[in-house]
Amino acid sequence: ITANGGNGASNTSSVSSHAGGGSGGSIWITAGTLAGTTGSITANGGTGDVYTSNPSAYAGGAGAGGRIAVYYTTKSNGVAIQAYSGSTGYERGGAGTIYLKQATNQTNFDLTIDNGANLAQNDTPLGTNTWTIDNLTLNNARPTITGSLTISSPNSLTLTSSTLTMSNPASPEPPASLTLVGGNLNLSSSTLTMPAGATVAVTGTLTVGSG
Helix, strand or coil: CECCCCCCCCECCCCCCCCCCCCCCEEEEEEEEECCCCCEEECCCCCCCEECCCCCCCECCCCCCCEEEEEEEEECCCCEEECCCCCCCCCCCCCCEEEEEECCCCCCCEEEEECCCCCCCCCEEEEEEEEEECEEEEECCCEEEEEEEEECCCCEEEEECCEEEEECCCCCCCCCEEEECCCEEEEECCEEECCCCCEEEECCEEEECCC
């Protein structure tokens, strides 16, 4: 299943186009069983057009990753799910989001923001909200949240080569907070940025790797 963004037109002799890549599309799946060994679900951004004589000066930006939501009863790990930004262009867009929810037993949901092997060069805004997520996994991504985030027990928040930036909502809402209730906070070559007055509470395990 594919809903990728289009690529900027190839341009080797003119600087008139240098078009940006399109963003990935959106995919919504409701399934009893999601299974497979070689299949994939992708909503990747398109690449930006590059003027080969001077690619840094004349290039369109790569498109952001799209949005994928999967509601399932049972799921195998053989299906690859991707929402990467485009890999080449003036700048890479933000990573897309992958929302997974087990339909019968999961109250909250799992969220993955993963840009594959390439560091996202733009943010993935998650808006103004109070999020309660079972597992949040970030890789080469730059999500932003205005509000609060709770990771429920016994699950995890994992950041790999990523930046998570949280901001305070407008008054009279309370300051931002990050709460892990008996879960695991894993940081590897990553940055967690909190605003003034915010709180971080971890009642589980905090693991800080290299970087």
